[in-house]
Amino acid sequence: MTMISLLAAVSFVLSFLEFPVPLSPSFARMDLSDFPALVGAMTMGPWAGVLVELVKNLLGLLSTSTGGVGELANFLMGGAMVYLAGMIYYKNHRPAWLACLTGAIGMAIMAAVTNYFILLPLFETFMPLDALIASFAEFIPFIHTKLDVVLWNAIPFNLLKGLGIALVTLVVYPKLTPVLRGTNKGR
Numbered sequence: 001m002t003m004i005s006l007l008a009a010v011s012f013v014l015s016f017l018e019f020p021v022p023l024s025p026s027f028a029r030m031d032l033s034d035f036p037a038l039v040g041a042m043t044m045g046p047w048a049g050v051l052v053e054l055v056k057n058l059l060g061l062l063s064t065s066t067g068g069v070g071e072l073a074n075f076l077m078g079g080a081m082v083y084l085a086g087m088i089y090y091k092n093h094r095p096a097w098l099a100c101l102t103g104a105i106g107m108a109i110m111a112a113v114t115n116y117f118i119l120l121p122l123f124e125t126f127m128p129l130d131a132l133i134a135s136f137a138e139f140i141p142f143i144h145t146k147l148d149v150v151l152w153n154a155i156p157f158n159l160l161k162g163l164g165i166a167l168v169t170l171v172v173y174p175k176l177t178p179v180l181r182g183t184n185k186g187r
Contacts, residue, residue, distance in 0.1 A: 003180065004048055007036040008055035015060060015074075021157055025135040028157060034078040034165050038085055038103065039173055042096065043180045046086025053078045069122045073114065080110035081162055100169055104162025111158035116150045 015033035020026070033056060041049025057071040057078075064071055085103030088094045123132055129146065137143045140152050 003044065004040060004051050005055070007040045007052045008059070011036040011052055011056040012059045015056060021160075023139045024153060024157060025139065027135075028153070030157075030161050030164070032165060032168060033074070034081060034161075035168050035172075037078055037082045038100070038165060038169050039176060039180065041082040041086030042089045042099065042169070042173060043177065045090045046083045049082030049086045050079045053082060067126065069119060069126075072122070073111075073119050076114045076118075077107045077110050077158055081107040081165070085166075096170060096173065097166075100166030101163075104159060104166050107162040108155045108159040111154045112150050115154040116146060120146055120149065 011033045014035065015031050018029040018031045021028050021030050034053070037049045037052035037056065039049075040052045053075050057075040060071045060074070061068055081103040083103075084106040085099040088102055089096055089099035120129070120132065127135075133143060133146065133149060136149050136153050143149055143152055
């Protein structure tokens, strides 16, 4: 439980280090806060990664500007990624690259389903759907419908985010493994 708490705290801090995403409105920002959860899933199992995601997003509710919708989105997409990757790597002992790639694809699929059926309707409580679609159309002119937002922004954005997190994980994870598993002798 200590390691999950530590990873959740690091994840929460990383959530504040955001950067803009090309071809997206200003509220669509990317961060690497799913990286510690992915490390947790690969080290301690898929549910550990999901728990890191849950704690990070519950902490995020303390400073939210999205009424919890952003935190719900982050939990659903990040949870899908880390659960799938943890199942493939930790439970089924498959290669890390395959786990991370599958997790990134799972994140994009979860983004499609949840944005269309849950998140965009929830965002309508803050902004009319036409205005929301127009904010995306400023950057991608052929976006005219809710489905267009999902197909041309939500899926590519989350696939890009998932692949970025996967790349960072594949580079850093081998160096962290001895520390996280408690086999770091004398270092």
